[in-house]
Amino acid sequence: RKEVEQDPGPFNVPEGATVAFNCTYSNSASQSFFWYRQDCRKEPKLLMSVYSSGNEDGRFTAQLNRASQYISLLIRDSKLSDSATYLCVRYGGSQGNLIFGKGTKLSVKP
């Protein structure tokens, strides 16, 4: 089983739609999780950290389910500018090591 696994998509949704991404991880000892966003051929940018209690930032909500070892990202009222690849990331424990999923591609259409 891959360390961080995501549905590659693509998810094609109309503007205004609500879309949810899930990500599963294999290391139950993992403590820290993040969602990054990557536009085509550009660097990843931190979207939000993920906490057990769940956290919300505007139209974005992230949840962590430790019992089932998955995290989710919910995007409400999708905008065209949300089109990107969303990377699920867990902190690998060793000092420098973030473990990235392959990403889920989102395409928001007019």
Add this chain to the structure above:
Amino acid sequence: NAGVMQNPRHLVRRRGQEARLRCSPMKGHSHVYWYRQLPEEGLKFMVYLQKENIIDESGMPKERFSAEFPKEGPSILRIQQVVRGDSAAYFCASSPGTLTNEKLFFGSGTQLSVL
């Protein structure tokens, strides 16, 4: 405050040549990380350095790859005798402290193409 600076943005090498990728961390950041992204793949951790020290190189290929972060100047990722499989985007990131407490800031990457 400039972000993480990487150069060159694009690098073309023929098989057998050497590739040198440079990374200047954000001002005030003393921790540098290198990641590689193969086409259609996720980012893979390569190496973590602090000034003059390699802290974790568990993701570095055993041969041909090396990294340094000297006291003065940028961090360098060096690939000797490049092969076509080295073609990828190489991202550098920096943080002011260890990742347990800090965010990671990425540079724009160097796209290496091996002919």
